[in-house]
Amino acid sequence: MTDDCKSAFLLRIETEDEIGRLSGSKYFQSEVGNSFQEAKRELEQGRIVLFTGTPCQINGLKLFLNKDYENLFCMDIICHGVPSPTLWEKYITDFEQNRKAKVTNVNFRCKDVFPKDFGVKDFSDRNVIYTSKSEDPFMQMFLKNYCLRPSCYACDAKKYKLADVTIGDFWGVENVLPNLSDDKGTSLVLIRTEKGAKLFKAIKSSVKYDLCEYESAVKRNSAEYKSTSRPPQREAFFVDMNNMSFVKLKRKYLESPLKIKIKKILKKILRKDSDINILKNSNYGMLVMYKIKGNKKC
DSSP: OOTTSSOEEOOOOOSGGGGGGTOSOOOSOEEOTTHHHHHHHHHHTTOOEEEEEOHHHHHHHHHHHOSOOTTEEEEEEOOOOOBOHHHHHHHHHHHHHHHTSOEEEEEEEEOSSOTTSOEEEEEESSOEEEEETTTOHHHHHHHTTTTBOGGGGGOGGGTOOOOSEEEEEOTTHHHHOGGGOOSSOOEEEEEOSHHHHHHHHHHGGGSOOOOOOHHHHHTTOGGGTSOOOOOTTHHHHHHHHTTSOHHHHHHHHHSOHHHHHHHHHHHHHHHSSOEEEEEEEETTEEEEEEEETTTEEO
16 A cells, blocks of 8 residues: 555565565555566566466456466455545545544554454554444445446456465355354465465465365355446446545435434534533444423433
């Protein structure tokens, strides 16, 4: 990820100390840049290359190279779809303006609060903000499939898989391999080629693992074999994304009519001579206690 956390790009590393720069999920499209050309140059020099990315990026690399290299290993991820980098930039800008702070790091899969689930943790130069994925507006737009590339709704890479290894989330591992379920999340490794088997054999003594059938492994993670459904609002969403503020976009696509109505009522109350007491603010909403004339309570 770039220093301002507004974009991501494929990066070449060659030492173990640099792996941290690649760690962690980034939920938006990354820039390929010259990475295909760099990989080809290293391969032609006889160096071993492990290229990682989304399935379509791996397929793109193979088409670019147009030949097989024994020293090339490819690993992709189980991909739900690629969100718009423009939307992510608007999200970060809105976040910084509201908090009057610069974002310095983002953890998209933070499990500090709920080990079985995850949320987004935004680090700024002032504080750290955690938001569950059910409350974070960017994650909700992503999970509702509003902000994906057109190709993600009919992904060719679901049918033509050219990676040697695929990694992803093993959702439902507690029902398939309970001995690997630790309530912290378990990774799924799909070995697709002999090269992939060779890679896993080289590292399996260092990891705790077990084997299972493919169908059981991907039963709860359909993104491995099926494209994301295209919501009817998708085209309108992108038009609005380019013309609305992030706040208005969030209000239009994420807030229910009832929630909007309640907000309007609360705003009217706030404009009156009323005593407002915020009793609880949680991931599930806000409980508000207020007094109106006549000392009645609601």
